Amino acid sequence: MSSLAFASVGGRWVESSAHETLPDPLNGEPFLKVPATTPGEAQAFVASLELCSKSGLHNPFKSPERYLAYGSATAKAAALMAVPEVEDFFTRLIMRVAPKSYAQANGEVVVTRRFLENFSGDNVRMLARSFSVPGDHVGQASTGYRWPFGPVAIVSPFNFPLGEQPSNEGTSVYQVLVAGLVDSVVMAYLCIEIPVLQLMGALYMGNKVIFKTDSKVSVVMEQTLRLFHHCGAPVEDVDFINCDGPVMHGVLTSAQPRVTQFTGSSKVAEILAEALDGKVKVEDAGFDWKILGPDVQEEEYVAHTCDQDAYAYSGQKCSAQSILFVHENWSKSGILETLKSLASRRTLEDLTVGPVLSVTTETCMKHIDSLLKISGAKVLFGGKPLSSEKAKKIPAQYGAWDPTAVFVPLKEMLKSPENFALCTTEIFGPFQVVTEYDDNELDAVLEACERMNNHLTAAVVSNDVSFQRRVLEATVNGTTYCGIRARTTGAPQNHWFGPAGDPRAAGIGTIEAIRMVWSCHREVIMDEGPVPEGWTTPART
Numbered sequence: 106m107s108s109l110a111f112a113s114v115g116g117r118w119v120e121s122s123a124h125e126t127l128p129d130p131l132n133g134e135p136f137l138k139v140p141a142t143t144p145g146e147a148q149a150f151v152a153s154l155e156l157c158s159k160s161g162l163h164n165p166f167k168s169p170e171r172y173l174a175y176g177s178a179t180a181k182a183a184a185l186m187a188v189p190e191v192e193d194f195f196t197r198l199i200m201r202v203a204p205k206s207y208a209q210a211n212g213e214v215v216v217t218r219r220f221l222e223n224f225s226g227d228n229v230r231m232l233a234r235s236f237s238v239p240g241d242h243v244g245q246a247s248t249g250y251r252w253p254f255g256p257v258a259i260v261s262p263f264n265f266p267l268g269e270q271p272s273n274e275g276t277s278v279y280q281v282l283v284a285g286l287v288d289s290v291v292m293a294y295l296c297i298e299i300p301v302l303q304l305m306g307a308l309y310m311g312n313k314v315i316f317k318t319d320s321k322v323s324v325v326m327e328q329t330l331r332l333f334h335h336c337g338a339p340v341e342d343v344d345f346i347n348c349d350g351p352v353m354h355g356v357l358t359s360a361q362p363r364v365t366q367f368t369g370s371s372k373v374a375e376i377l378a379e380a381l382d383g384k385v386k387v388e389d390a391g392f393d394w395k396i397l398g399p400d401v402q403e404e405e406y407v408a409h410t411c412d413q414d415a416y417a418y419s420g421q422k423c424s425a426q427s428i429l430f431v432h433e434n435w436s437k438s439g440i441l442e443t444l445k446s447l448a449s450r451r452t453l454e455d456l457t458v459g460p461v462l463s464v465t466t467e468t469c470m471k472h473i474d475s476l477l478k479i480s481g482a483k484v485l486f487g488g489k490p491l492s493s494e495k496a497k498k499i500p501a502q503y504g505a506w507d508p509t510a511v512f513v514p515l516k517e518m519l520k521s522p523e524n525f526a527l528c529t530t531e532i533f534g535p536f537q538v539v540t541e542y543d544d545n546e547l548d549a550v551l552e553a554c555e556r557m558n559n560h561l562t563a564a565v566v567s568n569d570v571s572f573q574r575r576v577l578e579a580t581v582n583g584t585t586y587c588g589i590r591a592r593t594t595g596a597p598q599n600h601w602f603g604p605a606g607d608p609r610a611a612g613i614g615t616i617e618a619i620r621m622v623w624s625c626h627r628e629v630i631m632d633e634g635p636v637p638e639g640w641t642t643p644a645r646t
């Protein structure tokens with residue numbers, strides 16, 4: 106096997122001296138040989154980013170034709186991604202590297218394409234729309250512009266990759282070590298959606314980007330980048346690096362990008378916030394709650410949504426339902442039994458449950474044991490490793506367990522900081538905590554929501570207007586669904602997705618998200634005169 110290019114820097118694909126061999130998440134066999142940039146090689150990326158000034162690659166005064174170029178390239182990319190073969194390729198590529206069902210992977214590709222359709226043509230320059238206010242005298246007016254940051258960075262996680270190969274330009278930077286990479290149903294969820302939506306937003310606003318995604322899924326973005334180049338996106342605007350976290354940490358601290366947009370765990374987010382003096386925009390861990398209100402209706406639909414929110418893509422969505430507050434009326438209606446039955450239909454065969462890429466089975470089982478020490482706690486269903494012969498082939502570095510729900514009494518959960526911390530620890534896999542409350546305990550439910558640290562998604566499942574209001578007025582989650590059809594997952598291109606309650610919070614997908622994350626406000630006050638006839642120098646003040 107020959108060594109292939111590893112990264113794009115300064116507009117050309119270059120090679121790395123070292124590679125990392127990744128195991129197939131389904132059977133542990135060598136799967137992908139991914140470039141592993143060394144600290145020495147990473148210096149080229151630092152130097153490339155330093156070439157970009159703070160005023161960016163384009164802004165309303167500089168090279169405005171680049172807004173149009175991005176509108177045109179985006180229109181072409183959207184059209185290509187609508188070609189059935191291209192859509193299918195990306196879907197299967199995502200499935201292969203981050204195991205999830207065809208439907209889940211395809212949803213990611215479709216959202217990405219719709220985003221590109223939204224920002225085709227003039228919509229890119231519309232993002233940089235300014236406003237003007239008349240001045241105090243002739244020749245004066247102030248204008249507020251959206252200004253780029255210049256050199257910026259994007260670091261994204263494994264769970265939502267995206268990729269495709271519409272052209273034959275260049276060779277893939279990855280070596281596929283097994284036949285049939287995109288055969289059959291395999292794996293991934295936000296491999297493309299998160300990186301593409303953030304990357305394109307950064308570029309539209311005039312920034313130069315160094316971009317890193319998790320090596321487990323970066324083949325998807327490598328293919329996507331080639332698609333954008335094929336469609337006419339300027340090749341020098343993005344430096345794409347494959348490396349581990351520590352090497353990227355070194356790149357960021359050396360290059361000091363004006364903004365680093367980080368999507369991933371809260372632990373790494375905090376490390377970067379400190380190392381980069383707060384110049385970060387963060388989409389971090391999701392510990393997402395759902396409250397089933399007192400009005401029981403549409404039982405089958407609500408149970409279906411609860412199961413999908415907790416267990417689709419094996420719970421590896423930042424928006425996955427982590428805790429379910431069940432009103433006693435819903436318990437009496439039998440929702441927990443329906444949930445158990447729906448979860449039991451999930452199989453490794455169609456990847457409706459599958460390998461967990463960042464939590465081992467051992468970690469999850471230990472977590473369950475700790476929860477069971479809380480008085481009244483019990484396993485509602487699951488709580489065991491996947492047991493089929495096929496499941497036993499999943500490598501030990503990944504997790505593989507049955508969709509699991511552990512019940513913890515609300516009073517016990519709130520009893521001590523230790524219990525609460527345990528019950529609200531994110532397990533990034535098919536796992537949720539369930540608790541119950543009655544009409545007199547809504548304040549305790551709201552206290553639990555207040556005490557949580559992450560405020561990403563939430564769902565208020567009720568059509569009772571006063572109940573909805575009581576919950577909405579007392580909570581903060583950045584993406585909150587409300588009503589009997591409310592869900593926690595789903596990050597479509599048509600609404601904001603991101604946490605709230607943190608000045609560093611980033612958003613994704615919409616006009617407001619792009620403008621807020623990837624541009625800053627600059628006010629230019631034109632004051633061109635004339636100076637009034639007969640003006641004389643006044644007394645000093």
Ligand SMILES: NC(=O)c1ccc[n+]([C@@H]2O[C@H](COP(=O)([O-])OP(=O)(O)OC[C@H]3O[C@@H](n4cnc5c(N)ncnc54)[C@H](O)[C@@H]3O)[C@@H](O)[C@H]2O)c1
Nearest residue numbers: 262263318319350353354369370373388389390391423463
């Ligand atoms: N809020 C959101 O929109 C969102 C979306 C997806 C995932 N997530 C969260 O991400 C987590 C799971 O993803 P993960 O396991 O890939 O997260 P992670 O934090 O371990 O890794 C994220 C990325 O950061 C890189 N990295 C790690 N240490 C680094 C460092 N010191 N400097 C620079 N880069 C570094 C990793 O290589 C990876 O590319 C979960 O907590 C999930 O909730 C959040």
